[in-house]
Amino acid sequence: MSGLPSFSFVGSAASSAEEAFWTWRSITSPLFDISIPDSRAVDAFQVNVDSYHLGPLVFGSVSANAQRFHRSPLTIARSGVDHYLVQLYTHGGYAGEVEGRAIEVRSGDISILDLSQTVRTQAERFHNLNCIVPRSMLEPLVRYPDGLHGTVLSGQTGLGHVLATYMQTIHKTANSLSAEDGAAISEATASLIAGCFGPSAESRETVATAKRGALLLTVKRYIEANLADPGLTVEGITREFHVSRATLVRMFEPLGGLSGYIRERRMLRCFAELTSPSPSHRSIADLSYSWGFGNEAAFSRAFRRMFDMSPREARAEGTLAQVAVQRYRSGSTGPIVAQWIRDLRV
Incomplete structure (x- = not known):
């Protein structure tokens, strides 16, 4: 063994x-x-x-x-x-x-x-x-x-x-x-x-933290599974879970509000797509629309506020990162433990 x-x-x-x-x-x-x-x-x-x-x-x-x-x-x-x-x-x-x-x-x-x-x-x-x-x-x-x-x-x-x-x-x-x-x-x-x-x-x-209730976890999982759905809104979630808007507001307040939480999760998906090893060739506008952002300029401003770089800079960074990964996998030395952490799965 x-x-x-x-x-x-x-x-x-x-x-x-x-x-x-x-x-x-x-x-x-x-x-x-x-x-x-x-x-x-x-x-x-x-x-x-x-x-x-x-x-x-x-x-x-x-x-x-x-x-x-x-x-x-x-x-x-x-x-x-x-x-x-x-x-x-x-x-x-x-x-x-x-x-x-x-x-x-x-x-x-x-x-x-x-x-x-x-x-x-x-x-x-x-x-x-x-x-x-x-x-x-x-x-x-x-x-x-x-x-x-x-x-x-x-x-x-x-x-x-x-x-x-x-x-x-x-x-x-x-x-x-x-x-x-x-x-x-x-x-x-x-x-x-x-x-x-x-x-x-x-x-x-x-x-007294609704942030950590079982309902919050269920709603978060629902949001994650429906991020690309334009119908993912506060009103849609209240209908799906039969809860009041006030309840959702209280639950998500520690997370920056429900709308803010959805926007952040969508932004993270956009970042992941822009820097993916198999990058999409969609324009920034198409990508932003597909993840629920209706205005490219507003999306780019929000992206920069969150990540301190523009969507185009993120796409360029992803390309450079993949070159580095390919060099690493082709035989150059590097900290394998970092790759272990990224690849952890049950």
């Missing part, structure tokens, strides 16, 4: 600390935009990475200097990744903002981030263990999946201790596990994560 697919990067083996930093940025590009609090510190940057592919999961460890992590709407659109990221900080921690809410993680704590949503944090020098779980694997196991983003389990709690011990055990034994072992324990790992974080998500749901 073959061992787990693995990837390691030792920053000190790079030709310079600056090269180590840029390699690290490339590794994490599907997850975050990374920066150093003091640009002069790049010359002293240190990082060590070990990653393992456990069937539908990616598990690993990272030791690195202080840095900032930002997952913006542009990062979300570029990566096409909407997994969950679970992190145990064995040393150090971070503080920041998750969808407008403060978050703080200390040594020994475990956090979970929903990568379909935004986050901005700053970490001190740290060592962590991390597990990336596909949404389709974890979401059905949690009653209120929308309550997971930014949840922190204290290492002092019983559930926090159980999950931390489990993650440390995987880390210690990963080199001796076979690929078959990794696939076998992946479901148990997702179930344990759901069991440990689920009660916290549910308790947050009871604090």
Whole structure:
């Protein structure tokens, strides 16, 4: 039996600390935009990475200097990744903002981030263990999946201790596990994560947040399946689900309003089509109309506000990105773990 697919990067083996930093940025590009609090510190940057592919999961460890992590709407659109990221900080921690809410993680704590949503944090020098779980694997196991983003389990709690011990055990034994072992324990790992974080998500749901109700999840799935339908409107959704407009307004207010949410999801689809490996040859106008935008100029302005680039610039960037991917797949070296993250499926 073959061992787990693995990837390691030792920053000190790079030709310079600056090269180590840029390699690290490339590794994490599907997850975050990374920066150093003091640009002069790049010359002293240190990082060590070990990653393992456990069937539908990616598990690993990272030791690195202080840095900032930002997952913006542009990062979300570029990566096409909407997994969950679970992190145990064995040393150090971070503080920041998750969808407008403060978050703080200390040594020994475990956090979970929903990568379909935004986050901005700053970490001190740290060592962590991390597990990336596909949404389709974890979401059905949690009653209120929308309550997971930014949840922190204290290492002092019983559930926090159980999950931390489990993650440390995987880390210690990963080199001796076979690929078959990794696939076998992946479901148990997702179930344990759901069991440990689920009660916290549910308790947050009871604090009066319609944002995280079961109806919200159902409506979001309906929206996702009907984004190309011109009839996808607030009025149409109220008829489909037999709820009042006021109820929908309250539910989606934390997400920028229902109309804003639909517009954002359509914009992300437009970005994905513009930068796709199999690009459409449709004009920008045709593409915008097909995703429910009635005015090309208004679409282009909204696109720039969201992504800080024009639709044409996004299409050009996608072409350049595909050239880079082809070079990588044709044999040049690169961080395979970044591709693992993008390709995760159950």
